[in-house]
Amino acid sequence: MRVTQEKIQQYVGIKFGEDIANEIKNKKLVVLTPPKYSNAIELRHQEYEKLVRRKQVNLMKALEVKLSTLQAKEVAGEDVTLDIANLQNDIDDLKYESRQEVPHKLTMEEAAGYSNNAKTHSLRDATLEKHRGQVYALIYGQCSQLLQDKLKQEKLWATVSQSYKPLELYKLIESVVLKQTEDQYPVAAVWDQYYQVFNARQGSLPNTEWYERFITKVEVAESVGCVFGQDKILDYCAELEFKSPYNGLSTAEQKVVEIQARERFMAYGLLKTSSTTHDKIKSDLSDDFTKGSDNYPSTPQQALLLMDKYSKKPTAVTQSEGTAFVQKDKKGKPKKTDTTTDPKKVEFDKEFYKDKECFRCGKKGHPKAACTVKMVAADDDKSTKSVFHNWSFR
Numbered sequence: 001m002r003v004t005q006e007k008i009q010q011y012v013g014i015k016f017g018e019d020i021a022n023e024i025k026n027k028k029l030v031v032l033t034p035p036k037y038s039n040a041i042e043l044r045h046q047e048y049e050k051l052v053r054r055k056q057v058n059l060m061k062a063l064e065v066k067l068s069t070l071q072a073k074e075v076a077g078e079d080v081t082l083d084i085a086n087l088q089n090d091i092d093d094l095k096y097e098s099r100q101e102v103p104h105k106l107t108m109e110e111a112a113g114y115s116n117n118a119k120t121h122s123l124r125d126a127t128l129e130k131h132r133g134q135v136y137a138l139i140y141g142q143c144s145q146l147l148q149d150k151l152k153q154e155k156l157w158a159t160v161s162q163s164y165k166p167l168e169l170y171k172l173i174e175s176v177v178l179k180q181t182e183d184q185y186p187v188a189a190v191w192d193q194y195y196q197v198f199n200a201r202q203g204s205l206p207n208t209e210w211y212e213r214f215i216t217k218v219e220v221a222e223s224v225g226c227v228f229g230q231d232k233i234l235d236y237c238a239e240l241e242f243k244s245p246y247n248g249l250s251t252a253e254q255k256v257v258e259i260q261a262r263e264r265f266m267a268y269g270l271l272k273t274s275s276t277t278h279d280k281i282k283s284d285l286s287d288d289f290t291k292g293s294d295n296y297p298s299t300p301q302q303a304l305l306l307m308d309k310y311s312k313k314p315t316a317v318t319q320s321e322g323t324a325f326v327q328k329d330k331k332g333k334p335k336k337t338d339t340t341t342d343p344k345k346v347e348f349d350k351e352f353y354k355d356k357e358c359f360r361c362g363k364k365g366h367p368k369a370a371c372t373v374k375m376v377a378a379d380d381d382k383s384t385k386s387v388f389h390n391w392s393f394r
Contacts, residue, residue: 028167032125035120053098066087067084154176196217207308238257361373
């Protein structure tokens with residue numbers, strides 16, 4: 001699902017532009033800010049508004065005095081009914097105007113500039129709305145028939161399909177993909193996801209790929225209710241940021257600390273679950289903290305950079321198909337080196353891998369290199385093992 005989303009983000013950015021691409025990438029509704037007047041215009045407008053209000057007050061007082069005079073004449077027997085009615089209308093009009101905003105008084109150059117900005121904003125807003133519909137159709141089109149059928153069975157499908165909002169469709173897709181947990185005992189679901197996070201291991205995966213996998217594990221765990229910002233971590237982050245315990249902070253400050261606590265957990269988790277290649281980093285950071293220096297990375301991005309910086313393990317080079325080194329056999333005749341990668345012939349420590357997950361099929365008991373499970377094609381609608389395998393970017 002993550003891979004498909006990234007492919008869609010890239011395509012949307014190239015095809016439709018930055019506004020909708022930003023919305024899809026960050027999964028937050030983009031609200032285009034209307035054009036604003038410059039500070040100089042606003043300061044001048046404040047003075048102009050005060051002037052207009054003073055004039056309205058002065059005029060209102062004069063009209064009320066005049067109205068009192070006409071009413072006195074009417075009592076004395078004079079026929080001033082029409083004059084009173086006209087004056088009352090003027091007073092009502094003035095009261096209405098005093099409740100309205102005072103328009104900005106602009107020069108011709110300022111008015112032209114603001115008008116152009118307003119037109120640009122209006123066009124961007126309309127374009128963004130159009131692109132939302134197009135991207136909605138794009139995302140839905142990348143869903144397999146199996147996933148489309150599952151989406152239509154959801155209660156929110158009618159609302160989502162009518163809205164044509166891609167973010168709402170994304171949410172529904174994610175809920176369907178993760179819906180398997182609804183049939184599971186809640187305690188078991190949370191326990192299993194905590195287990196998946198705390199027992200994750202990098203193995204032989206590259207740092208970047210492990211970063212993506214670990215972050216995904218945390219996000220999946222959070223989707224079923226797991227929390228990774230416990231009280232002790234919250235208090236520690238609160239002291240670092242605000243020099244105060246977590247419970248003594250305002251709601252806004254607590255929100256900041258909660259984000260920092262989650263980031264620190266993921267950063268530490270990446271290091272903790274990383275391969276033995278990074279044992280030196282872990283040891284150094286622990287020793288530094290014991291000496292009073294907190295050099296632990298505060299974000300998973302910093303942890304990844306640290307892992308890459310200290311990693312001395314060379315990148316494995318994959319041999320091209322059809323190539324092999326030529327050696328000689330006992331009789332001196334050339335022979336090809338056996339470069340087979342048949343999983344059935346790969347040797348591994350069965351005791352070590354008995355409770356380890358294979359990064360290819362997800363089953364326990366063997367490493368990726370020795371995996372013999374036949375994987376189902378991504379666009380095979382006959383597969384019902386996982387919705388992940390059925391949602392592919394074509």
